Amino acid sequence: MAHLRPIRALGTGALIVVAACGGDAPDRPELPPLAVSSDVPFCQSVAQAVNAYHAEQSAAHPRPADPRYGGTVVVAGGGDFRGGLNALTTGDQTDQETELHLLHVTLTRFAADRTPEPYLAESWTLEDDGSGITFRLRDDVMWHDGQPVTAEDVVFTYRRAMDPATGFLNVGWFQFYDADAVEALDDHTVRFAFTPHAEVMDPFSNMAIMPQHLLGDVPPAEMGGHPFGTDCPVGAGPYVFEAYRPGDQWVLRANPAFPEDLGGRPFLDRYVYRVIPSSSTRAGELAAGGVDVALGLEPVDAEAVAARDGVRLAAFDSRSFSFIGWNPRLPGLSDVRVRRALTMALDREALLETLRGEYGTRVETGVPDFHWAYDPDLQGPPHDPEGARAMLDEAGWTDRDGDGVRENQAGDELRFDLVTNSNTERETIARIMADELGDVGVAFDLQVVDNQTLGARLGNPTNRDFGSFILGFAPDFNINERDFFHSSSDATGYGWSALNDPELDRLLDTLPRIRDRDQARPLWAEYQQRIVELQPYTYLFFSQRLNGLNADLAGVEMDLRGELINVPAWYWNPETN
Amino acid sequence: MQSVARHQRGGVGLSVFLPGAPQILAGRVAEGLLALMPWLSAILLLVLRADLVSSQLGEGSTVGRASMALLAAAGLAWAWSLRDVSTPPEAGAGQGAWVRIVRDPWAGIGLAILLFFAGLSLLGPPLLLPEDPGRTQTTEEGFLPPSMDHPMGTDNAKSDVFERFLDGARVTLGIGLLAGLGGALIGVTLGAWAGFTGGWVDRVVMRCVDFFIALPKLVLLIALAALYDLGPVTLALFIAFVQWPALARIVRAEAVALAQREFVHALRAFGVSERRILFRHVLPNAQGVILVGTALAVANALLIEAGLSFLGLGLDSASWGRLIKDGGALFPHWWVGGFAGMSLVLVVVALNLVADAVRDVFDPRADVTV
Amino acid sequence: MRSPLLEIRNLGVEVPVPGGGAAAAVDGVDLSVAHGERVGLVGESGAGKSLTTLALPNLLPPGVRIRPGSSVRLDGRELVGAPTRDLRAVRGKRVALVFQDPTHALNPALTVGSQIREVLLVHRGLRGGEARAETLRLLSEVGLPDPARTAADPPHRLSGGMRQRACIALALAGEPDLLVADEPTTALDVTVQARILDLLVHLSEARGLALLLVSHDLAVVSRTCHRVAVMYAGRVVEKGPVKAVLERPLHPYTRALLAARPRLTGPRTLPAPIAGSIPAPSAWPTGCRFHPRCPDALDRCRREAPPWVGLSPHRATCWLHWEPGGGAS
């Protein structure tokens, strides 16, 4: 089939000459000039500028003769980046990674040891009292349309992110920031001002910088549906947007002008992201050669992949955990005994074993075992259907009409909606839940939606009409669950299961302020204990991320930090053919 | 005449052990299979699950009732077959349409398939499953291929596929039947009314029919299923609603033709009421097309229900379509969706075979497409 | 004398019987047609006339077959048992058929012209302008007033008479030696019938075309043909020159047919119907097959098949005219 999978080079040499001779040596033809096009007025001039600058820079920086250069990689994932590649409106894992590591740049990035290292910022100074930080920016990073990246862009990005009207999901990062916290000291110096708090560096590696000269005039409220994200996203990262076929694929092109110090021009000429919703189809396409990287495989497909020649499996711990969230605003679920009973009714050990096999670990709170604050002695609710029944009886829910579903005194059934996204694992969880909760007399109505809708549905603070949901979440290295559980988070995007618990509020208020880890550790243990008691979520498991790779793809690094962290360093192994 | 001879020769002896077999040998496949199936099922059940049946028989439990039903059916089949072979059929006696349908070998096979699945979905859960139905049995391992313990293997959630299959049979066949019959009822009533009454009623109804036939019905149903929360009855109703136009058109054509026949004029002349003419004289004469149309409507409804479940839009509960969806690509775990898919096709084929036979018997020239 | 163009000997055609088995619907027919001769074949429906004509180039419907021992010779060449290829070369090219109902004999989906051109192509290899010219010529030969328009018309735009003319043109397109016309005028208006018959006679004389005309109506045959054969229940019961047969019919059946004919001239009497009808082939009576309906039937008629009697060329099979020791000359 006619994929652009390069035929691996046998030797080195002047590629163009060889290709012209038609010999059987390395044949990774130069791609035609970048031709971004759009019929949206906003994007027409943008596309022109990008195309022109890319052509100019391609001429100025021809592809080096190193045999690792050239070729296309096709990466398949389960979902489209519906909001586009606009970092201010995004919320999904893969599109976020695409923004952070491919299309855009961040002030800092995580080194292998999870400490920040310079990226757009070449250096920074943290003020001693912890109330501010100043970044010195590089002056050689250019937007893909040729404009320089300046301090103004950084200020613009962070101000928009902090503006509630934009609807930026991780607005919680800026909890301790002053109202006008960001200011440009000069063209390449930015200062942030905030109340001293823990893990100050975290946001700087997670917030991609957006172009002020293009988006500056867009009102924050219109950022969401703006064509910038889908029709002509302009970044400053190692890859340039080339094309988007809705629901189908995103195509990025190597940025020849990316600064040498930051890695320079990526090895691969083209990066294609294909949307293939089914895990087994992704695995199949990988085996068949239709894609080179299949992200997020389910264990059964991963094992099938691992057994084949020519492909390998990258299994690594991810930050992503799965849980069932309860809406404590509903009459039944507001009762902590009911939530505990629901957790106890589920055989979570068996669930993990069924769904993930060896590729996952049990978890009782959102604090993973690789995190410094993890409490190894924590005990979650046991699997105890008998106990669950007793607890429900005690809470006043009994099966009064003999139909197998419990009712309260008013005669309302213990029945709620369960929303989840379309994905075999989640739907299987729902199926098993139906059995096990049914056994203790609890019923639910399942609603399957897609990723993005699930997010929108849960993240709407004004209308939380769901009963429960199955979700996966990938916390940052800096764990701050204030957005989830604090009584004040009721009004924010992540506050799906916001509790009204003074004890928890106190912990959530205190923890982010303690800069010394040793001092914070006992409080963290207390926090985890409290979460187990309150059961806002039924925590299921941390998953290992299972990605299938073409065995000839070299230089790939995937770990806790993400799976696209070093795409610019991926290359087709010239040794193999 | 040949069959008479074969009928009696050794027929009685064979009937004792395999009631229905002599009839099958004589070419009366349907009657034979209809007798043979409950007999074999009862024996199989007694061999495999004698303990269960003996302990529950006579009890008021579901298992007890189902066992009694099956044993009674087997006994009836046995008695009928013996009686049938020992009394020779009147040679060449005027065979009614129904007898001819039942004796058509293809229709026979079709009816047998339908009976098989009806029996399986009604009697299967209490008799063949160890636990109470509705609770998916969790097994020790996922994706086990079919075996004695799990006749249809297990799926990714370690559930017994056979159990899900039986649940699905009840949903799919139940809704299919309900929706098909409902559609037929609406279609026949409107079609007969329009065709028989004529005039503006006819025009209005037929314009509606034309309109509905031109619509991509399933696409609209998909939208409908996505927009509304559907229970079993509402789902069946919606499916029925897209079924009626085809049947209305056929029945109307028949009614128009019949309304012009002389006997109808004669009845009118005798002062018989219009409604009586329609229901007592016109409709019975259209029973062939009505029957064919109904069988096809049920077949269609089954396919629609399965299709909606396949897209994840049906009921929450199990359905063959859902099972096929969960089966995903056929390989390597063909058993998850395979049995449901094959059974679905089988049932629809059976309905088509019966419909074809009915059509041949009643009106060899009629061409009914739904 | 030249050998006859068509010579049918002992032709039998078997049709399937509902209960199983087969019955001879045509049972031992002998008939010949000379070059340029016009022969009529007369009888009630069910007599086996149509099957006889269809058997000639073997166009019998599925399940119906020619009985072994039959012979149909065209210019001396045996057609029974000949391979389909050879038969196809005969059909349309040597022997053309014109059927009763011109409405159904023409393909409604094709224009008249294209159907004629098809025959011209298959049998005479004509195509293009040549074929078009020949088509127009044929259409005008059969007396169609506006050949060009008729050629471009689909059949349903023509009247019944015009359609039959078109059918005749189609039949002529292969330049056959023998035209077999099976009740060519039955489906037409009375006024048109005569003109079609005149056309057939005219064509026969102009082209030297032999004609086998099948009809239930002796009058049609009398104004058209040289000779006539009368069929009853699968057998020829009387044959001879038209004039002789009509004026001095030997067989009671022929007499009955003549009596049943409505007369346009002479005393206006109601036609005398023949009582009863021809039985089905599986239930043909023994002896003379006409005996159950014959007013003059003898005992012998019930038992034995009658011999040929009368003087050649006018002969019949009937015991009434049989004289022991006499008979065939």
Place this chain on the structure above:
Amino acid sequence: MLSYAIRRLAVAVVLAFGVATVCFALVWFAPGDERSDLLLSGRGAVVDTGPEPGLVEAYGDWVGSLLRGDLGTSERSGNVARWLLARLPHTLALSVSGLVLAVVFGVGVGVLQAARAGTVLDRLLTLGTVVAYSAPAFWVGILLGGAFIHKPMELGMEPLFPLTGVAPPGGATSLLDYIPYLVLPALTLGIVLGAGIARYTRAAMLEALAQDYVRSARARGLSEMRVLFRHGLRTALLPLISLLGVYLPVLLTGAVFVETVFSRTGIGLAMMEAILGQDLQVLMGGALMFGFAAVVGNLIADLLYGWADPRIGDAVRG
């Protein structure tokens, strides 16, 4: 013919209007608060002030924007018409090739059966077509995918066709490259629809072959092929043209399933995504598009029929 065409066109317009109304009603009467709002906010602006518009007003507004080719704007997918049109080629390619295959299969098998009526071959094919006719498109697709893609892969071989239904950018530079992606999906539709056409063709051919004019054609010494195809088939096929009008909705519906099975990003799959994304605008837009396509297909079938069968035009003229 012209008046016939105009009459059919008028009917089509009425039908299209009806389709639109059905779609509107579906949404308007659906449970949920935001649904009627969505219809009103069709042009992107969120209706947040002013009194709730009535049914009539909303309907008029909606039809108005529809007439301008505006299917509304969805928060999730932007301009709905644009979103769907971008995916139309995939659906179109599938439907057209599926239809062509169906006609080729169906007519071929049907003619073969009629020519060999009553033989063992005929009976086998009859059984085969009944089975194919009874199988839902998604199951046929899964079987084909199993046979040509997943079984070979399970055995460690290369799959015979690509797993997903569309080529990556630059992957298909010519029409020829596009074909492998189309084979199985089109085959699926071809089999399912073809079975129905075969059943119909067989019956129609048998009827046609029993006609006098076929006997006449044989009497003219035409070859069996010529008789079968030019005289038998031609007449048998005429009604098939109008039958295609009836099949078109089936074809489009089939496309939804086939696109789902083979992950072809056409309109059907867009609708499925819209359902998961609760993107009402796209869902209704897709339903409308399919509905209009069916109406247009019916119209084309009617016109073709009138053109192919001279009797129709005359009947209307007369």
